[in-house]
Amino acid sequence: MEGGEKRKSERRYKGVRMRKWGKWVAEIREPNKRSRIWLGSYSTPAAAAMAYDTAVYYLRGPSARLNFPEHAPVADGGQHDLSAEAIRKKAIEVGARADAIEASSVGGRDNGPSGFKPCWFEEKPDLNKRPEPEDPDDVDDDW
Numbered sequence: 001m002e003g004g005e006k007r008k009s010e011r012r013y014k015g016v017r018m019r020k021w022g023k024w025v026a027e028i029r030e031p032n033k034r035s036r037i038w039l040g041s042y043s044t045p046a047a048a049a050m051a052y053d054t055a056v057y058y059l060r061g062p063s064a065r066l067n068f069p070e071h072a073p074v075a076d077g078g079q080h081d082l083s084a085e086a087i088r089k090k091a092i093e094v095g096a097r098a099d100a101i102e103a104s105s106v107g108g109r110d111n112g113p114s115g116f117k118p119c120w121f122e123e124k125p126d127l128n129k130r131p132e133p134e135d136p137d138d139v140d141d142d143w
Helices: 003-010 045-063 084-107
Strands: 016-018 024-029 036-042
Touching (some): 016 045, 024 045, 045 084
Antiparallel strands (some): 016 024
C-alpha cells in the first residue's frame, strides 16, 4: 500500500485524526473561513466522531453529512447561529459523554466492538497467593 492509501484506510471518521501518542482528536473548519474549531481530544475515534457530528450539525444544519447519521444531534431550541465557542462547548460535551460511555463499557462485561480487554486493564494475579477454587466442593488439600 502506498502512503496515501494507508492514510485513507486508517481514516474511518470525517473530522477525526489520531495523534502520535494514541489520542483521537476532532476539529472542524468554520464555513467561509480559514479558521478551525478545536473539538477536543478523546480516547476513542467514535467519541471524537460524535463531537465532530455535533459541531457539523450546528454549523450546517440537518443536511450535514454525519459520521453517525442514525444518531443525529437534536437541535435544542433552534439555536443554529451559535458562536464558535458555543459549538465547541456542545461538541466537547457530547464527545466527553461518548468517551465516558466507551470507558465504562471497557470496565464492564461489554468490551467494545473488538470484544477484548486492553492488556493494561487486566489485573495481575498475586503469584504468592493460593488461587481460589472455582468450585468450592473441589478443594485440593494437598497444596
